[in-house]
Amino acid sequence: NAGVMQNPRHLVRRRGQEARLRCSPMKGHSHVYWYRQLPEEGLKFMVYLQKENIIDESGMPKERFSAEFPKEGPSILRIQQVVRGDSAAYFCASSPREGTQYFGPGTRLLVL
Amino acid sequence: EDQVTQSPEALRLQEGESSSLNCSYTVSGLRGLFWYRQDPGKGPEFLFTLYSAGEEKEKERLKATLTKKESFLHITAPKPEDSATYLCAVQAEDYKLSFGAGTTVTVRA
Numbered sequence: 001n002a003g004v005m006q007n008p009r010h011l012v013r014r015r016g017q018e019a020r021l022r023c024s025p026m027k028g029h030s031h032v033y034w035y036r037q038l039p040e041e042g043l044k045f046m047v048y049l050q051k052e053n054i055i056d057e058s059g060m061p062k063e064r065f066s067a068e069f070p071k072e073g074p075s076i077l078r079i080q081q082v083v084r085g086d087s088a089a090y091f092c093a094s095s096p097r098e099g100t101q102y103f104g105p106g107t108r109l110l111v112l
Numbered sequence: 113e114d115q116v117t118q119s120p121e122a123l124r125l126q127e128g129e130s131s132s133l134n135c136s137y138t139v140s141g142l143r144g145l146f147w148y149r150q151d152p153g154k155g156p157e158f159l160f161t162l163y164s165a166g167e168e169k170e171k172e173r174l175k176a177t178l179t180k181k182e183s184f185l186h187i188t189a190p191k192p193e194d195s196a197t198y199l200c201a202v203q204a205e206d207y208k209l210s211f212g213a214g215t216t217v218t219v220r221a
Contacts, residue, residue, distance in 0.1 A: 004155075033208065043156070043199070043211040056206060091155050098207055100146065103155035 004104035019079040025094030118212035135200030136182040148199040
């Protein structure tokens with residue numbers, strides 16, 4: 001059973017560009033969570049999604065950030081007009097209903 | 113707001129030297145307390161879930177315990193491959209995880 005998959009693993013963007021991060025949950029998991037880990041900081045919750053629904057986006061910046069989990073395909077975290085402060089590791093986790101969250105390997109975003 | 117505090121920040125051990133990591137927490141409506149291991153450049157790897165005070169779980173050289181205010185991760189006779197950052201997280205009624213800053217464990221041969 002494949003684990004949570006994220007791509008790309010590394011992403012370099014210049015200021016003002018868009019970043020799209022993808023997450024495919026574990027088979028059978030319908031709940032997806034995104035977390036951000038800034039350098040020298042802990043993991044912080046961003047958003048919780050189920051298929052076609054945003055359940056909780058309280059940890060996501062109000063501007064430039066959006067997330068979706070469509071009926072078909074991976075979950076997408078989209079960052080528009082990136083700034084240097086967006087440089088971080090972004091982790092996706094999935095779970096079957098409620099319960100233990102299993103994490104992917106992360107996408108390391110570097111904004112030049 | 114949920115709070116998770118881990119101590120110490122860093123721990124250097126000699127191979128075979130047992131020790132414990134602490135995770136103290138305040139949360140409204142605890143659904144579960146989770147321990148993860150994170151290696152450099154990788155995602156957190158699930159270790160344990162604890163649901164109620166008094167519960168204990170073991171896996172190889174690791175043992176996790178839970179009280180109403182804190183959790184301990186005991187490492188017995190560690191080996192160099194146990195070197196990693198150990199993360200503690202609490203899950204409240206809203207299902208999201210609140211993480212501590214982690215304890216970085218280094219085990220020397």
